[in-house]
Amino acid sequence: MKNKKNLLAFPYLLWSAGFIIIPLCMIFFYGFTDKTNRFTFANVVSIVEGENLKALGISILLALIATLICVLLSYPLAYILSGSGMKQSGFMIFVFILPMWMNFLLRTLAWQTLLEKNGVINMILHFLHLPVLNIINTPYAIVLGMVYNFLPFMILPLYNALSKIDPSVIEAARDLGANSFQTFVNVIFPLSIPGLISGITMVSVPALTTFVISDMLGGGKILLIGNVIEQEFKQANNWHVGSGLSIVLMLFILLAMGLTAKYDKEGGSYF
Amino acid sequence: MAKDKQLIKLDHISKSFGNQLVLDDLDLYIRENEFITLLGPSGCGKTTTLRILGGFETPDKGTVYFDGQDITHLPPNKRPLNTVFQKYALFTHMTIAENIAFGLKIKNKPKTYIQDKIKYALKLVNLDGFENRMPDSLSGGQQQRIAIARAIVNEPKVLLLDEPLGALDLKLRQDMQYELIRLKNELGITFLYVTHDQEEALTMSDTIVVMNQGYIQQIGTPEKIYNEPENAFVADFIGDSNIISATMIEDYLVEILGARFVSTDAGFGKNKPVDVVIRPEDVELVKPEEGIIQGTVTHVIFKGVHYEMEVMANGHEWLVQSTSMFPVGTPVGIKVDPYNIQTMHKPESEDEEAIGVEE
Ligand SMILES: Nc1ncnc2c1ncn2[C@@H]1O[C@H](COP(=O)(O)OP(=O)(O)O)[C@@H](O)[C@H]1O
Ligand SMILES: [Mg+2]
Numbered sequence: 001m002k003n004k005k006n007l008l009a010f011p012y013l014l015w016s017a018g019f020i021i022i023p024l025c026m027i028f029f030y031g032f033t034d035k036t037n038r039f040t041f042a043n044v045v046s047i048v049e050g051e052n053l054k055a056l057g058i059s060i061l062l063a064l065i066a067t068l069i070c071v072l073l074s075y076p077l078a079y080i081l082s083g084s085g086m087k088q089s090g091f092m093i094f095v096f097i098l099p100m101w102m103n104f105l106l107r108t109l110a111w112q113t114l115l116e117k118n119g120v121i122n123m124i125l126h127f128l129h130l131p132v133l134n135i136i137n138t139p140y141a142i143v144l145g146m147v148y149n150f151l152p153f154m155i156l157p158l159y160n161a162l163s164k165i166d167p168s169v170i171e172a173a174r175d176l177g178a179n180s181f182q183t184f185v186n187v188i189f190p191l192s193i194p195g196l197i198s199g200i201t202m203v204s205v206p207a208l209t210t211f212v213i214s215d216m217l218g219g220g221k222i223l224l225i226g227n228v229i230e231q232e233f234k235q236a237n238n239w240h241v242g243s244g245l246s247i248v249l250m251l252f253i254l255l256a257m258g259l260t261a262k263y264d265k266e267g268g269s270y271f
Numbered sequence: 272m273a274k275d276k277q278l279i280k281l282d283h284i285s286k287s288f289g290n291q292l293v294l295d296d297l298d299l300y301i302r303e304n305e306f307i308t309l310l311g312p313s314g315c316g317k318t319t320t321l322r323i324l325g326g327f328e329t330p331d332k333g334t335v336y337f338d339g340q341d342i343t344h345l346p347p348n349k350r351p352l353n354t355v356f357q358k359y360a361l362f363t364h365m366t367i368a369e370n371i372a373f374g375l376k377i378k379n380k381p382k383t384y385i386q387d388k389i390k391y392a393l394k395l396v397n398l399d400g401f402e403n404r405m406p407d408s409l410s411g412g413q414q415q416r417i418a419i420a421r422a423i424v425n426e427p428k429v430l431l432l433d434e435p436l437g438a439l440d441l442k443l444r445q446d447m448q449y450e451l452i453r454l455k456n457e458l459g460i461t462f463l464y465v466t467h468d469q470e471e472a473l474t475m476s477d478t479i480v481v482m483n484q485g486y487i488q489q490i491g492t493p494e495k496i497y498n499e500p501e502n503a504f505v506a507d508f509i510g511d512s513n514i515i516s517a518t519m520i521e522d523y524l525v526e527i528l529g530a531r532f533v534s535t536d537a538g539f540g541k542n543k544p545v546d547v548v549i550r551p552e553d554v555e556l557v558k559p560e561e562g563i564i565q566g567t568v569t570h571v572i573f574k575g576v577h578y579e580m581e582v583m584a585n586g587h588e589w590l591v592q593s594t595s596m597f598p599v600g601t602p603v604g605i606k607v608d609p610y611n612i613q614t615m616h617k618p619e620s621e622d623e624e625a626i627g628v629e630e
Contacts, residue, residue: 166358166360168357168358169360169361169362169363171325171327171347171354171356171360172356172360172362172421173362173373174327174347174348175326175348175354175422176353176374176377176421176422177377177378178373178377182377186373187362
């Protein structure tokens with residue numbers, strides 16, 4: 001019985017060995033060696049070089065902003081849909097995650113076309129005699145792309161967490177004297193934190209590491225850390241520096257996840 | 272009399288969900304300090320009644336009075352009563368102490384007062400020292416006690432309990448029944464209790480309200496409900512009973528299955544069709560020639576305190592409980608003392624069956 005289970009797990013072990021562990025080992029190998037295969041910290045330390053540090057800073061900033069916007073957009077929506085008990089709420093969620101069925105590159109390319117100087121949006125604005133929008137190739141466009149692409153990853157876990165809250169727990173809070181606002185602050189919000197944390201992780205990690213969105217909507221003018229790493233691998237053909245920077249980025253992600261997990265545990269009491 | 276002061280009054284309450292009428296013109300008052308139980312089969316509208324009192328549902332018609340004031344449209348947080356929910360509904364992200372303190376913190380009570388109250392409440396429900404545990408680490412019975420503690424620290428005038436013992440096993444349920452009676456006496460407040468378990472209702476209540484399909488069937492003390500059910504539904508729902516069609520020949524004389532029994536009931540008129548209820552423990556088995564009806568024992572089960580037997584007599588399967596055993600096949604006579612025959616009007620239509628006939 002137990003052996004059988006182990007046997008079933010074998011393909012997954014093979015998979016994770018082949019596609020997770022080995023690449024990870026390679027990254028660590030390249031990251032801590034130079035071209036003569038000698039051990040060095042130089043690749044990792046190269047993060048403090050002006051261009052790289054700036055890219056990391058902008059990446060973190062844009063990822064934070066995009067995540068925050070996703071939270072602000074998703075929470076009210078998920079809250080309303082989960083609480084309404086509407087039959088259509090499932091359908092509404094479906095509508096919001098529908099874009100996920102489109103290819104990621106196509107979606108981003110579509111935004112490029114929409115936002116262009118003579119793109120669709122500006123044509124409409126011009127027709128309406130409104131001031132035109134000049135955000136293509138700016139950080140605004142990148143944040144827009146991030147929010148658009150990653151919003152479903154915020155909505156889904158939040159909606160899940162909120163709709164799992166037992167209505168009688170909310171009624172109990174009301175029964176004990178809490179008004180709607182107090183009930184939200186003391187009961188509903190704390191119970192939704194696990195969903196919020198998964199949402200934040202699922203949005204901020206791809207936002208922090210993306211290079212496609214910044215390429216297509218930033219016009220190559222704004223370098224994110226993802227772009228720097230991509231260039232090291234593809235243009236400079238320097239796998240060592242690329243791996244070193246990847247390790248730094250991984251560290252940042254692990255750190256952020258550790259912090260949020262800690263906050264989640266301590267977030268038990270809200271008084 | 273102060274003891275009989277009406278604390279809560281439900282006045283002509285009706286409530287529908289969609290086109291399903293759940294409560295129809297319900298009238299009920301609750302006296303101060305009584306243990307009153309809504310008893311009825313699942314789906315008869317007990318929870319809905321409780322939720323209307325708690326402020327979680329608004330009636331379509333009618334008024335809810337509390338201490339003479341109309342509270343029909345008051346939100347739950349403004350009502351001087353607290354609810355113990357069927358599934359405990361504890362706040363899983365808070366410790367036991369924080370759960371109990373919830374209502375008091377909302378009302379901005381001083382810290383020391385809250386601490387004292389937590390201690391007092393935990394002692395009252397026999398869970399001292401549980402302050403820092405999390406709800407998930409408690410058993411069902413313990414969680415239910417915490418739910419009760421969380422409600423009573425707010426010193427409600429009325430505690431509403433919706434099948435609070437429904438999820439517990441039999442032994443624990445019986446312990447908790449005595450616990451709840453003790454609590455009620457110690458706190459000196461009104462308990463409105465909901466259950467579908469007739470034994471629970473009989474054990475705990477000062478007053479029982481028997482409900483069926485959104486109508487009140489009978490209100491009375493447990494003794495009254497048990498001994499003098501007003502209609503066949505109540506008789507059938509409360510305990511085992513023999514419910515038999517009969518004819519009231521005249522005052523104090525009733526014909527059951529062709530044999531005439533002396534009864535203590537009068538006022539039904541002459542030769543009127545009625546239903547009679549005879550509790551199984553009130554059926555006396557005697558020698559055939561001493562009985563009013565003769566029959567044969569068809570089943571015997573030993574139930575611990577007594578034997579339960581079925582006797583086929585005059586075409587009716589009589590349910591009998593007795594401490595002496597008559598083996599299967601024994602010819603027996605059946606006797607019933609006049610005061611053990613409870614006579615009821617026959618419902619004339621199905622609707623009337625649900626409403627119960629007013630006298
Ligand atoms: N929110 C609701 N929406 C629709 N129907 C409901 C709702 N609440 C209760 N009902 C219906 O009302 C009837 C009475 O329910 P309830 O008061 O919960 O009965 P009980 O507590 O006696 O089992 C049931 O048929 C139930 O299906
Ligand atoms: Mg119920």
